[in-house]
Amino acid sequence: MKKIIEMIRMAKSAVILPHVSADGDALGSCAAVAELLSDMGIDSVIYAEERPEQRLSFISEKVKVYNGSEEVFDTCIALDCGDLERLGERRIFAEKAERVINIDHHKTNTFFGDGNYVDASAAATGEIIADLYDNIGAELSRSEALYLYTAICSDTGRFAYSNTTPKTMRTAAKLMETGIDHAEAARLLFDSEPLEIELLKAELTGNIRSYFGGKLRIVSATDAMAEKYGLDMEDVSDIVNIPRRICGTEIAAAIKETGGKIRVSFRSNGEADVSVIAMEFGGGGHAKAAGCTIDAENITEGEEMIVKVCGAMLL
């Protein structure tokens, strides 16, 4: 941390980079670091790969969308990026900078920076940035606290995922003490969905298939279904949560027919290790979350194959 702070102090001009498809943690961390640098008298710019999600508009005011700019910054700060590939086109900034600072919480981080601060026990990169403020002795303004709260709340699913630690809660407590409207921040993150996405999810809910007394529940979606609501399949990445949140579900699966392929996501609510199921089809993952691409003609055939393998585990 000390080395990172020294490197930041050497900066004359800095570019701050969230990962591609930037989420609340990446963008919130970037916005907080930009304000910290500004407090230290250092000019900086945040470049995102794409236009950020609508719900993060209060942060994205501070964010430029990368347009091929050939600017050169002496310092490049990558936040919440596990490796250089996560910078996409903006990797060029890292290549041209005198020093690259890599601050992240992903276990798989490749330590690609000249200075690396990687803490896999942190629930969010925002939690590490809050530590950075502490270590520098910088005071948190209300807007900085709001950025960091958004970062942490986003990556912890409102402090509910298993990555949330007592330290996460205490960090959030400090942020809340600045008087931020934390309830509104949480609402924007988790209770502010486009109507089209809710309509597609409602259609999928109405079409949940239950097997083995509800221990296995499956939904499926096709590119055509997404299109019907004016959506890309990318917009509805989390549909496996639809069967997952039904009580009694032990294994949830979402089958997507997209780009001519049959992709499956699995989640386990209980004892079942879904990485074993995904591996049967050449995929992988963790005990609680795994995925694979299935060699099937269509969703119906893919579903039959999944039911067979899951049944062997559940019965």
Add this chain to the structure above:
Amino acid sequence: MKKIIEMIRMAKSAVILPHVSADGDALGSCAAVAELLSDMGIDSVIYAEERPEQRLSFISEKVKVYNGSEEVFDTCIALDCGDLERLGERRIFAEKAERVINIDHHKTNTFFGDGNYVDASAAATGEIIADLYDNIGAELSRSEALYLYTAICSDTGRFAYSNTTPKTMRTAAKLMETGIDHAEAARLLFDSEPLEIELLKAELTGNIRSYFGGKLRIVSATDAMAEKYGLDMEDVSDIVNIPRRICGTEIAAAIKETGGKIRVSFRSNGEADVSVIAMEFGGGGHAKAAGCTIDAENITEGEEMIVKVCGAMLL
């Protein structure tokens, strides 16, 4: 708090009572107090008015459902109850007890006990019980911590509602330090819904009406719709959140045709004061949440009346 602790120490036999339709906060607080009493060598029984929700089954193992029992306990501890009416039939225990202890966080509490500890700044009664443990100097076991975590997580919507304070977060941090599976507790509370409820909600989602460019969004449900899924209207109390969570919604309304009446719930996401709207129809509430019963023949007529009043506020 001191007086309350003295009163608890005098108990030889205690009955612990959550409010009618007990929720996670009421039941979690009761279970934690029962264990605390047990640690102090005091026998106790928890009586609920009705069988608790399925999702709280790990707590309800400890809870008896009131069956008209005429037992007498010297000490009656009411938890999370704003007034004696919230005890329902079990009020008899309070009437017969030598001392009634009232611990609660509702602003409207009537101080009905012989000893009252009411802290309206606490997000949950569970937060007060955690203080009680501290004040008594009792160590929290993992099961006690899980009960209190459930209580607090439940009443704060996963630490996301505006009632959540820095103190709430720090209390939760302490509970988490005992090594509880907090993510599983949060999942049971918020991501474990009966399929029938999700199906009804999906039908309502598919039928959201948007007015004034989406600033006003309305859903409606009838007893017959609920019955179709084998549900009572009571089971789906929170349907106003369906239009509320769509982005762009400033006012959300849920119209229920139930028991021959047209009832409406309003929520505001923004500046609109929905209590003003509810008052137009003889109802009331707060700026962000209000309700009324409308004198209309049916949902269609009720909706027309609502749209007219809301339009005057939104346009």
